[in-house]
Amino acid sequence: MQPFVYNALPARVIFGRGTLSQVGPEIQGLGCNKALVLTTPGQTKEGEALKTDLGVLAVGLYSNATMHTPTNVTEEALLVAQRLGADCVVALGGGSTIGLGKAIALRTDLPQIVIPTSYAGSEATTIIGQTENGLKTTQKTMKVLPEVIIYDVDLTLTLPTQMTITSGINAMAHAVEALYSKDSNPITDMLAEQGITRIANALPILFKDPGNNEARSDALFGAWVCASCLGTVSIALHHKLCHTLGGTFNLPHSETHTVLLPHTIAYNTPFATVAMTKAAHSLGAPSAAQGVFDLAKNLGAPYSLKQLGMKEEDLARAADIAMENPYPNPAPLEREKLLSLLKDAYEGKRPA
Incomplete structure (x- = not known):
């Protein structure tokens, strides 16, 4: 066996069917009670339903997550989070939504709960890519690693x-x-x-x-x-x-x-x-x-x-x-x- 170095990443992963119901307890487990739900425009309906299910634990929905994480969209979402007094973000969607959650965490250190609805995989990495002035750059930092990942197989059944x-x-x-x-x-x-x-x-x-x-x-x-x-x-x-x-x-x-x-x-x-x-x-x-x-x-x-x-x-x-x-x-x-x-x-x- 050759010598090697392996750095394991800290993560709480919940995997199964019907696990979307655990979002509320996980918000409380992080010591939070003012979640901002994030989605793309195409998943606004699902975001609204999650916000309703969370009741008083959710303070709002931002549904303009955009492919390649443009910095101007992140700045807009940040203003919404600050105005609502959010103490965590809940990203429901694929790579675009997860990228927005990570971009917010990079700037604010807000805890993240991520619910992937595709196989993008960004939720399990310390990598963030952001686009500004037509150029996409990446960086690796523990600040963007989500605290909780909830995989619900049921949410992928309707993926085209x-x-x-x-x-x-x-x-x-x-x-x-x-x-x-x-x-x-x-x-x-x-x-x-x-x-x-x-x-x-x-x-x-x-x-x-x-x-x-x-x-x-x-x-x-x-x-x-x-x-x-x-x-x-x-x-x-x-x-x-x-x-x-x-x-x-x-x-x-x-x-x-x-x-x-x-x-x-x-x-x-x-x-x-x-x-x-x-x-x-x-x-x-x-x-x-x-x-x-x-x-x-x-x-x-x-x-x-x-x-x-x-x-x-x-x-x-x-x-x-x-x-x-x-x-x-x-x-x-x-x-x-x-x-x-x-x-x-x-x-x-x-x-x-």
Whole structure:
């Protein structure tokens, strides 16, 4: 056994069905009684219902959480929280809502209770990405780690099929990067392999039967496991490119992860053969890059940046931005090779 360093993150995780009913007791368990509920505009109805259920424990609802966590939206939400005297936030939703809760916590240290309704995984990490003036930047800090995560499988039963697939592959990206991270270790490797396997097995079932409870449970558990891996190691090229395309070119988050993951795996595989062999085995495929590409395409997910609205003439600029302040990565970062990666992703080519 080689020497390693593993930093476990403190977290209270409640997993099951019908666990939404435990939000109130968890607010009180944090010593709070003035929760601000957060959602996106599309989940306002669910936020209102949760606020009603919480009764006097909720002081309001802010329902304008936005993709890529724009700082102007965070500032608006902060004003609402201050005006209402909120002493904690309850984020109900996917990555956009969870990101807003983390951004508020970064500025105020308000405790967070997070109720994920997708497989985004942000709830289990100390990473926050924020967009300002068309540029998305990230940082890692314990200030944004939620105090409580409540996973309710029932809340994922109505997740649209395509969002299920792209959100699931987004979650897998967390585990893939953990496997080849400079901080990889036997514990996160074991969790990453299990997370990839759970999601890879669940997605084809959910494509045919979106209401399958067992597959929904496996996918949600897998998403937590994958995110837990990423929460303890460093992110690399894949996330750098996704943050670039999302923050600067406003591409949708999970779909961008889905399109790019096969190509970032292919870029890194020659320099991370052991890690990507583990990923391929977890996928049940000869090649990790091709396994992810085939999974996405066969399940009807987008597989090219062109499908997401990316403009070919912007690829060079994206490569330039990705070369700035690069994250640690197994393969050396070379602009022309990155541009080639982006062109392949733009065209939707199956990795060689």
